Amino acid sequence: MIGLDTGTFASATEWLVARKRPLLVTHRNPDGDALGSLAAARLIFHQAGLDAMPVLFDRISSRYALFDRFDPIPIWQDMERNNLDVDAVILLDTCSKVQVEPVLDWLLASKLPTLAVDHHVTRDDLAELYLVDETAGANCLILYEWAKSAGWHIDAEAAQALWVGIAMDTGWFRFSNTDARVLDAAAGLVRLGANPTELGYRLFQRERTGRVRLLGEALGSLELLLDDRLAIMTLNGDAFQRAGAAFDDTEDIVNEPLRIESVIVSALLVDRGDGVIRTSLRSKEPLDEPSIDVDVAAMAASLGGGGHRRAAGVRVQQSLADTCRTVAEMTAKALAER
Numbered sequence: 001m002i003g004l005d006t007g008t009f010a011s012a013t014e015w016l017v018a019r020k021r022p023l024l025v026t027h028r029n030p031d032g033d034a035l036g037s038l039a040a041a042r043l044i045f046h047q048a049g050l051d052a053m054p055v056l057f058d059r060i061s062s063r064y065a066l067f068d069r070f071d072p073i074p075i076w077q078d079m080e081r082n083n084l085d086v087d088a089v090i091l092l093d094t095c096s097k098v099q100v101e102p103v104l105d106w107l108l109a110s111k112l113p114t115l116a117v118d119h120h121v122t123r124d125d126l127a128e129l130y131l132v133d134e135t136a137g138a139n140c141l142i143l144y145e146w147a148k149s150a151g152w153h154i155d156a157e158a159a160q161a162l163w164v165g166i167a168m169d170t171g172w173f174r175f176s177n178t179d180a181r182v183l184d185a186a187a188g189l190v191r192l193g194a195n196p197t198e199l200g201y202r203l204f205q206r207e208r209t210g211r212v213r214l215l216g217e218a219l220g221s222l223e224l225l226l227d228d229r230l231a232i233m234t235l236n237g238d239a240f241q242r243a244g245a246a247f248d249d250t251e252d253i254v255n256e257p258l259r260i261e262s263v264i265v266s267a268l269l270v271d272r273g274d275g276v277i278r279t280s281l282r283s284k285e286p287l288d289e290p291s292i293d294v295d296v297a298a299m300a301a302s303l304g305g306g307g308h309r310r311a312a313g314v315r316v317q318q319s320l321a322d323t324c325r326t327v328a329e330m331t332a333k334a335l336a337e338r
Contacts (some may be wrong), residue, residue, distance in 0.1 A: 119132070300313060
């Protein structure tokens with residue numbers, strides 16, 4: 001069976017309605033699915049009678065300025081946490097210790113009841129209850145289906161937030177995780193008030209100049225290895241300075257080399273000068289060569305990261321050159337094991 005059954009949703013609903021003020025937490029460097037999950041969950045849970053409190057670890061990037069339409073979300077590091085008035089924690093779009101590191105010590109010490117709503121393959125033991133569906137194209141899809149199952153109201157603003165999450169995590173309905181469930185949900189959200197034209201404009205036609213220039217820096221660093229089946233791009237502090245870009249302007253850049261016919265795996269390595277190389281990995285759906293199916297989540301997991309079969313990431317504490325070699329070696333091994 002694809003998707004979560006009504007019994008699983010009912011258990012999560014029973015768990016939730018016993019709470020009054022859950023803390024909503026997502027991963028560092030939030031993407032559209034993470035931000036959509038936070039904004040939509042707050043709105044939907046409020047309709048269900050809960051005073052949910054979302055938090056972020058990072059400022060919202062310029063790409064997602066459209067989330068300014070929602071009530072502001074506080075930054076965890078700026079909050080006074082000694083007398084934090086919450087009675088539960090809900091992890092959204094993650095269940096990884098590394099991705100929630102800023103809140104991890106507090107979370108473990110609090111011993112608050114915790115629910116994880118997630119669609120990633122890799123996860124840690126952080127919750128007492130899991131609403132996890134690895135077949136879901138986006139975390140916002142799980143939230144949408146949960147709300148429908150529970151009979152909760154989804155207003156136009158929540159529909160907009162859920163649409164952003166689903167659309168961005170499916171590459172605007174181009175990636176292999178786009179299935180009938182995703183398209184059914186998308187249609188349902190349009191009926192509820194989501195406006196794809198407006199959202200597409202705000203996400204893709206209002207880019208900062210620095211972000212576009214950063215794409216040029218990344219493509220200028222492009223190397224094709226392993227008979228042109230691996231594409232590696234690198235960005236360091238100098239590249240960000242030349243482009244006039246911020247570190248959070250890298251989203252989606254890793255997907256660009258997948259447009260090259262021969263490329264199976266694409267990697268973007270970002271060196272911020274702090275000794276950690278932030279590595280994003282993507283692999284292509286094996287439509288032309290069915291025998292070549294590279295699981296980048298497995299590659300990332302071997303280094304302490306995680307994600308999905310086609311999209312994953314990891315933070316590596318080694319030099320940029322060594323990380324390039326590591327990615328090349330892992331890709332070569334994966335291609336040889338096809």
